[in-house]
Amino acid sequence: MALRAPARVRFKARLLCPAKPADADWAFLVLPQAASNRLPARSQVSVDGTFGTVPFQATLEPDGQGSHWLRVGKSLLDAAGVVAGDTVALNVAHVAEEPEPDVPPDLREALDANPAASATWDDITPLARRDWIQWMTSGRKAETRVKRIASGCDMLSSGKRRACCFDRSGMYSRGKLGPPEAAG
Known part of the structure; x- marks a missing residue:
């Protein structure tokens, strides 16, 4: 076929x-x-x-x-x-095949420091990696990002393959997904 x-x-x-x-x-x-x-x-x-x-x-x-x-x-x-x-x-x-997402340096450091999380990361799809990156980096405060990276690495090290309960469309969350504000 x-x-x-x-x-x-x-x-x-x-x-x-x-x-x-x-x-x-x-x-x-x-x-x-x-x-x-x-x-x-x-x-x-x-x-x-x-x-x-x-x-x-x-x-x-x-x-x-x-x-x-x-x-x-x-x-x-x-x-x-x-x-x-x-x-x-x-x-x-x-596209027929999803491209690899860019991994932010702070997340790369955390994965490099956690071999179990890194192993799961390497085994999941590019789309799943993109979801993890989106969830970990979408917090409004720097402290939130740090906490999410640590929590995400813990979940990945335990074998969790998907970022749970993450609204990929932004339609059902209070988070700000969307284009930037346009100039005048």
Whole structure:
């Protein structure tokens, strides 16, 4: 049986400038609801495709409202020749294989110091690792992050493979998932 190619999602969106920091060299866009609805999940979704005419791969973030948003870095803005305020055409599809998430240095240190947690970490999927990172680093206070990393490593060392009770879409939690505030 042949595997079907992921469905392509085509849409246009306006690039927005974040309000903070005031000197940001990046922009963001919010997907139209109809485009977001064609993706496989309301949570983080890794896609590849074209941004204007430039190939790219990125992970779309949940907006807490059932849709997604995308942070667009300076290099992609420059390659596409666009700036905040422009409307850009995107053509994306869910990736066949989830990319490895970037592990923050403080979490990497904690995992390196805990061989049992590191063994479970190495055995789980990239998506599960991304969920752990999101949960551990999403606290509003620095102390919360430190506590969650310690607690997460304890849970991983006991063999726990998923971050429990974590609302990946942001729709049901009091946490602030969503795009940054747009500048004026």
